[in-house]
Amino acid sequence: MTTSIKENTRLFKALSDPNRLRILKMLQSKSLCVCEITEVLSLATSTVSKHLSILRDTGFIIEEKDGKWVNYMINPKPSDPRISSVLSTLDFWISDDNLIISDKQKIQKVDRNEVCGR
Amino acid sequence: MTTSIKENTRLFKALSDPNRLRILKMLQSKSLCVCEITEVLSLATSTVSKHLSILRDTGFIIEEKDGKWVNYMINPKPSDPRISSVLSTLDFWISDDNLIISDKQKIQKVDRNEVCGR
DNA sequence: TTAACATTTCGATAATTGGCAAAATATAGG
DNA sequence: CCTATATTTTGCCAATTATCGAAATGTTAA
Numbered sequence: 001m002t003t004s005i006k007e008n009t010r011l012f013k014a015l016s017d018p019n020r021l022r023i024l025k026m027l028q029s030k031s032l033c034v035c036e037i038t039e040v041l042s043l044a045t046s047t048v049s050k051h052l053s054i055l056r057d058t059g060f061i062i063e064e065k066d067g068k069w070v071n072y073m074i075n076p077k078p079s080d081p082r083i084s085s086v087l088s089t090l091d092f093w094i095s096d097d098n099l100i101i102s103d104k105q106k107i108q109k110v111d112r113n114e115v116c117g118r
Numbered sequence: 119m120t121t122s123i124k125e126n127t128r129l130f131k132a133l134s135d136p137n138r139l140r141i142l143k144m145l146q147s148k149s150l151c152v153c154e155i156t157e158v159l160s161l162a163t164s165t166v167s168k169h170l171s172i173l174r175d176t177g178f179i180i181e182e183k184d185g186k187w188v189n190y191m192i193n194p195k196p197s198d199p200r201i202s203s204v205l206s207t208l209d210f211w212i213s214d215d216n217l218i219i220s221d222k223q224k225i226q227k228v229d230r231n232e233v234c235g236r
Numbered sequence: 237t238t239a240a241c242a243t244t245t246c247g248a249t250a251a252t253t254g255g256c257a258a259a260a261t262a263t264a265g266g
Numbered sequence: 267c268c269t270a271t272a273t274t275t276t277g278c279c280a281a282t283t284a285t286c287g288a289a290a291t292g293t294t295a296a
Contacts, residue, residue, distance in 0.1 A: 004215045005212060021123050050285085
């Protein structure tokens with residue numbers, strides 16, 4: 001495992017954006033495709049895609065292709081124990097934020113066949 | 119305790135700079151004044167001062183005035199449990215980095231009466 | 237093979253951040 | 267009170283980052 005300052009900085013940088021934290025919290029509830037996340041965050045698709053690639057490259061999430069969709073989900077078996085540690089930590093560090101609560105309500109209702117393609 | 123997305127983002131932002139991580143690791147060895155830290159990091163005094171104020175404002179460190187010096191040290195009793203958690207975590211996440219090892223060697227030799235005032 | 241849709245990549249731009257030097261503030265000691 | 271030293275604040279610049287829209291890529295289904 002790499003424990004360099006540079007590596008750690010990269011990990012904390014990945015966590016230091018509100019939209020990326022919202023994405024992680026949403027994925028802790030449910031796997032989602034890019035357009036579903038885009039709908040909840042109200043950002044451009046390309047912006048969400050970029051956030052997702054940062055979270056993927058640092059090992060927080062993984063992707064799984066499903067036809068024309070790409071499903072993103074929390075990395076179930078991170079090789080880096082720091083990732084597991086952060087993920088379980090976020091579970092109770094962030095829970096009662098109004099934004100997070102409303103995000104969770106939204107993703108329960110979001111249907112990719114309705115939301116995407118408009 | 120605040121557990122908002124904004125608060126958490128701020129905390130991770132504070133940790134997402136290599137020089138701030140170096141400062142935290144140095145202070146985990148020993149309390150230091152601004153000019154001692156400046157000497158090790160080879161940055162402008164004003165830059166170091168700024169980094170220290172960010173770490174102070176987020177609760178990672180505290181300051182204690184000592185005459186013309188200001189000593190900075192790890193916050194011994196953080197009111198926010200997330201701070202304690204991160205601080206103990208950093209202890210083993212970052213330890214074998216060459217930069218950190220050399221920083222620790224340097225601060226053992228640094229004497230504020232020699233280093234400052236030149 | 238087109239058409240439609242999902243996603244990623246690219247290029248441009250605005251906002252944020254880290255850096256320095258100089259000015260301002262604070263303290264100690266003559 | 268004046269000077270030297272330590273630190274903080276301010277103003278400015280360069281580098282980085284978040285964002286968007288457009289173009290490129292990939293997939294499905296007609």
